[in-house]
Amino acid sequence: MSYKIYEINEDLLDVMPQEIRDLQFRATWGNPKRGVMDLPYSKELIEEHSLCAGCPESMALRYILASLPNPEDTIIINSTGCTSLVFPHIALHTVHSLFGNQNAVASGIKRVLEWRFPDKVKDVVVLAGDGATVDIGLDCTLQSFFRQEKITTICFDNEVYANTGGQESGLTVKGHVFKMAPKGKQWDKVPFWQIAIDSGCHYVARLTVSSPKRVETVIKKAIYVAREVGPTYVHLYTPCILEIGLNSDDGLDEMRQRDKERFAFFEYVSEPAKEVIERKKEEGLL
Amino acid sequence: MQTATEAVIYNKAGQRIVSPDYLLFEAPRTKHFMTGSEAVKEAVKRASVDASVSYPITPQSEAAHLIGELWVEGYVGVYFRGESEFGVMSEIAGCAMAGARTITTTSGPGTLRAFENFPMWAGTRIPVQLVLMARGVNSPLSIQPDNLEVGFLLDTGCMIWYAENAQDLFDMILAGFTVAEQPDVHVPVITVVDGFFVSHTREAVMLPPDDIALPPYNPYKAPMPVIDAEVPPGRFLRDPFVMKSNYISYATHASWQWEVRSAIERSRPYAKHYLRGLIEEFGDPSAELVFVACGTAAAQAKEAVRLLEEEGIRARVVKLKTIRPFPIEELKQAVKGAKYIFVPEFNVVGWLEREVRRYLYGHSEAEVIGAPRVAGGMTMPAEVIVKEVLKLTGKEVKHVI
Ligand SMILES: Cc1ncc(C[n+]2csc(CCOP(=O)(O)OP(=O)(O)O)c2C)c(N)n1
Ligand code: SF4
Numbered sequence: 001m002s003y004k005i006y007e008i009n010e011d012l013l014d015v016m017p018q019e020i021r022d023l024q025f026r027a028t029w030g031n032p033k034r035g036v037m038d039l040p041y042s043k044e045l046i047e048e049h050s051l052c053a054g055c056p057e058s059m060a061l062r063y064i065l066a067s068l069p070n071p072e073d074t075i076i077i078n079s080t081g082c083t084s085l086v087f088p089h090i091a092l093h094t095v096h097s098l099f100g101n102q103n104a105v106a107s108g109i110k111r112v113l114e115w116r117f118p119d120k121v122k123d124v125v126v127l128a129g130d131g132a133t134v135d136i137g138l139d140c141t142l143q144s145f146f147r148q149e150k151i152t153t154i155c156f157d158n159e160v161y162a163n164t165g166g167q168e169s170g171l172t173v174k175g176h177v178f179k180m181a182p183k184g185k186q187w188d189k190v191p192f193w194q195i196a197i198d199s200g201c202h203y204v205a206r207l208t209v210s211s212p213k214r215v216e217t218v219i220k221k222a223i224y225v226a227r228e229v230g231p232t233y234v235h236l237y238t239p240c241i242l243e244i245g246l247n248s249d250d251g252l253d254e255m256r257q258r259d260k261e262r263f264a265f266f267e268y269v270s271e272p273a274k275e276v277i278e279r280k281k282e283e284g285l286l
Numbered sequence: 287m288q289t290a291t292e293a294v295i296y297n298k299a300g301q302r303i304v305s306p307d308y309l310l311f312e313a314p315r316t317k318h319f320m321t322g323s324e325a326v327k328e329a330v331k332r333a334s335v336d337a338s339v340s341y342p343i344t345p346q347s348e349a350a351h352l353i354g355e356l357w358v359e360g361y362v363g364v365y366f367r368g369e370s371e372f373g374v375m376s377e378i379a380g381c382a383m384a385g386a387r388t389i390t391t392t393s394g395p396g397t398l399r400a401f402e403n404f405p406m407w408a409g410t411r412i413p414v415q416l417v418l419m420a421r422g423v424n425s426p427l428s429i430q431p432d433n434l435e436v437g438f439l440l441d442t443g444c445m446i447w448y449a450e451n452a453q454d455l456f457d458m459i460l461a462g463f464t465v466a467e468q469p470d471v472h473v474p475v476i477t478v479v480d481g482f483f484v485s486h487t488r489e490a491v492m493l494p495p496d497d498i499a500l501p502p503y504n505p506y507k508a509p510m511p512v513i514d515a516e517v518p519p520g521r522f523l524r525d526p527f528v529m530k531s532n533y534i535s536y537a538t539h540a541s542w543q544w545e546v547r548s549a550i551e552r553s554r555p556y557a558k559h560y561l562r563g564l565i566e567e568f569g570d571p572s573a574e575l576v577f578v579a580c581g582t583a584a585a586q587a588k589e590a591v592r593l594l595e596e597e598g599i600r601a602r603v604v605k606l607k608t609i610r611p612f613p614i615e616e617l618k619q620a621v622k623g624a625k626y627i628f629v630p631e632f633n634v635v636g637w638l639e640r641e642v643r644r645y646l647y648g649h650s651e652a653e654v655i656g657a658p659r660v661a662g663g664m665t666m667p668a669e670v671i672v673k674e675v676l677k678l679t680g681k682e683v684k685h686v687i
Contacts, residue, residue: 050530073515077380093513095383097406101376104368108380112337113514115363116385122515140376143369 019047023091032069032285035220036212039066047089051082054248056238056255057156060209061086064127064154067216069223069285074123075113077106079132081163082240083156100137102126103144106151114150123152123223130157130171134192138170145199148230152222153201155192155233158240166243173262178243193266196233202270203232203277208255208263217286218267224280225273232273237263297334299361301499306464310457310560313494322484325452325491326391326417327352329459330362332494334502336386337364339377343396344429345481346419350391371396375403375416382412385505385512387463389414393481394421394428397435407474408443408546411510413466413503414474416444417459420581420632421481422662430663431482433581436609437637443546444474445553446610447561448580452491454607455479460500461560469507471553473546478609480582480632483665550611557608564613567620569602574625575675576652578617578642580606582666583630589668594675601675609638614645624652626678630671634661 008016008024022043028034034042045065051058061083068074071092078087080099087094097105103126110124133141133155141153160178161167168181171192175184193206203225205218215236222232239254241247246254259265269277280286295303304313309332320328326349330338338357340350357365364381368374371392382388392400397418407414422428423435439446447462449455458477466475479485505512558564566584569591577587584605591601604620606613621627627650629639639656646654657674660666 075513075515093511093515095380095513097376097379097410098402101372101379101403104373104376105380105383107368108337108339108377108382109384109513110380111364111366112381112384112386115336116514139369140373143373147366
C-alpha cells in the first residue's frame with residue numbers, strides 16, 4: 001500500500017478530525033527508520049485505549065507500533081484478552097477472530113498475501129497474551145513455528161489471565177496464588193522462549209518493556225528475520241499491575257526489578273537470521 | 287461464443303474465464319464415471335480457487351488429497367495441512383480475509399472440533415466454502431454415514447446447502463462460490479453431502495470441459511474491507527469490536543447478527559437461479575402423501591415412491607436443496623393438498639423434521655411424521671420408508687427387510 005493513500009481530499013481537510021489529519025501530516029509511514037524516538041513528535045498509530053491506567057501492555061503496544069519498519073503494509077493479528085480492547089484504536093489492518101487461533105489466522109493471511117502480492121513486502125505480526133499464546137492457543141502457536149510460517153509472534157506475558165479476572169496461566173510462576181489456583185500454582189512457569197527455539201524460530205528474545213529502545217531493536221530484528229527466513233518470537237513481560245496489586249505508576253519499577261531475574265534480557269539468533277541482521281545493520285535499518 | 291472484439295481472459299491456471307451461467311448451464315457436458323470426492327476435485331478445478339487448507343478425517347480425506355493434487359498442478363494457489371480442524375478453519379478464515387477464494391472439507395467430529403469458527407466466519411462475512419461430508423459423531427467411535435452434525439450447524443449464520451449425489455455436489459460447489467460471493471450476500475456456504483453414500487460411490491456425472499473456469503474472486507467487491515493493506519484501514523477490527531457494556535454496543539452486536547441472517551435471506555434469488563430452484567419435486571404432483579427430505583434420504587424416498595406405486599399408493603418427494611435459507615414458500619406451495627408428510631432422515635434427533643414443522647406450522651393441515659430415521663451408519667433402504675407408510679395406512683407389510 002502506498003502511504004499516500006492517507007492523503008485527505010483537500011476539500012475535506014478542514015472537516016476531518018484532528019487524529020485523521022495527524023495521520024497524514026505527522027505520521028511516520030514510508031520510513032523504515034521510524035522508531036520509538038519519533039513518539040514524542042509524530043502521530044502514534046494508536047489512539048486512547050481502554051486498558052487500566054498505567055498498564056504496561058499499553059506501553060508495549062506504543063513501542064511496538066512505533067517500531068514496525070513497514071506499518072503501511074503490516075497486518076496485526078490479535079486474540080481475545082486485555083490487548084484486544086486496544087485493537088479497535090489502532091490505525092492498521094488488524095484482525096481479532098477468536099481466543100487462541102491467532103497464529104492459524106496469521107498463517108492463512110501470510111500465505112495468501114505472499115501468493116497474491118509476490119513482489120511486495122507484507123509483514124504479518126501476531127500479538128496476544130500468555131493465555132492465548134501458551135495455553136489455549138499453544139497448538140496453533142507451535143504448529144505455525146513447525147511449519148516455518150514467516151510471521152512474528154509477540155507474547156505479552158503478564159503471567160496471568162487478566163481479562164477474565166486473574167486466573168493462573170501456564171506462565172504464572174510456581175506457588176503464586178491466583179483464582180483457579182487457590183492452593184498456589186502447582187508447576188513451574190513454562191520457559192516458552194526455549195520451546196520457541198526448539199520449535200524452529202529463527203529469532204527469539206525475552207525482555208521486559210522497561211527500555212523502549214531495546215524493544216524497538218528486538219521488534220525490528222524479529223520482523224526482518226521473519227520476512228526473509230521464518231518464524232520469530234518475542235516474549236515481553238508486561239505485568240498486570242491490577243492483578244498483582246500495584247499502583248498505576250508502579251509498572252516500570254516492577255519491570256526493572258524483573259530485568260535482573262526471570263526476565264533478564266535473552267536473545268537467540270539462528271545462522272540464517274544472523275546474516276539478515278548483519279545486512280540490516282549495514283543498511284542502517286537496525 | 288467469443289466476438290471478434292472481445293478479449294479472452296484466462297485465470298492464473300491458464301483456464302478460459304466464462305460466466306457462471308455459461309459454466310453451469312450452457313457449456314457442453316460429457317459423461318464421466320466418478321466418486322463424490324472426485325466430483326469435488328472436478329468442481330474445484332473449474333472454480334478458480336485461490337486457497338485450501340486440509341486435515342484428514344474419513345470420509346472427506348480423499349477430497350482433500352485431490353485438492354492438494356490440484357495445487358501441485360497449479361489450479362489452486364495455496365494449499366497445506368493444518369494442525370487440527372480448529373486450526374484449519376482458522377487458517378481458512380485468514381486466507382479468506384486476505385482476499386482468497388477459499389475452500390475446505392471436513393466430516394463429523396472434525397466439524398465439531400472446529401465449531402467456534404463457523405459463527406466467526408459468518409460474523410466476519412467471508413464467503414468461504416466448506417464441503418461437509420456428513421458422518422457420525424463419537425461416541426462410540428464411528429466413521430459411518432449420519433448427518434446429526436448438520437443439526438448443530440443450522441444456526442451458525444452460514445448458508446447450508448444439501449447435495450443429493452455427486453452431480454448435485456459438483457454443480458453446488460460452483461454455484462456455492464457464485465452465490466456466496468455476491469456483494470449483498472457474502473457469507474460462508476456449507477455444502478453438505480452424505481459421507482460414503484456419495485463421497486465413495488461411483489456414479490455418472492456430467493461435466494463441462496476443464497479448460498474453462500469461474501471468474502476469479504474479486505475481494506474488492508466484498509462488503510467488508512479485505513485484510514491486505516491495499517486500502518486504508520478503518521479504525522475497526524475485521525469483526526467490529528463491540529463488547530463494551532453499553533446500549534449502543536448491544537444494539538450493534540444484535541443488528542450485526544440480524545444482518546448476517548438477512549444476508550442469507552438475500553441469497554434466495556441467486557440460489558434459485560444457480561440451483562434451478564431451492565427445491566426439486568418428484569412423483570405424482572396430486573398425491574396426498576409427501577416425503578420432504580434432503581441428500582440421500584431424498585434419493586431413497588424417490589425409490590420408495592416407485593415401490594409405493596406398486597402398492598397402489600400415490601406419493602411424491604419434495605427435495606430441499608437449501609436448508610439455510612430454508613425454502614419456506616416453495617415448501618408451503620409444494621405440500622398444498624398433502625395429508626401426510628413423512629420426513630426420512632439420517633440422524634437420531636430429526637433436525638429436518640423440526641425445521642419442517644417449524645416452517646409449516648399454521649400453513650399446512652398435513653400430519654408431519656418424523657420417520658423413518660436411521661443413524662450410526664445404517665442405510666435407509668426404500669423398503670424401510672415404504673414400511674412406515676404401510677404402517678400408517680394399516681396395510682400389510684409385504685417387503686422383507
Ligand atoms: C474459547 C474461549 N475460552 C475462554 C474465553 C474467555 N477468555 C477471554 S480473555 C481470556 C484470558 C486471556 O488471557 P491472556 O491471553 O493471558 O491475555 P490477558 O488478558 O492476560 O492480556 C479468557 C480465558 C474465550 N474468550 N474464549
Ligand atoms: S487487567 Fe492487568 S493486564 Fe489487563 S489492562 Fe488491567 S493492568 Fe493491564
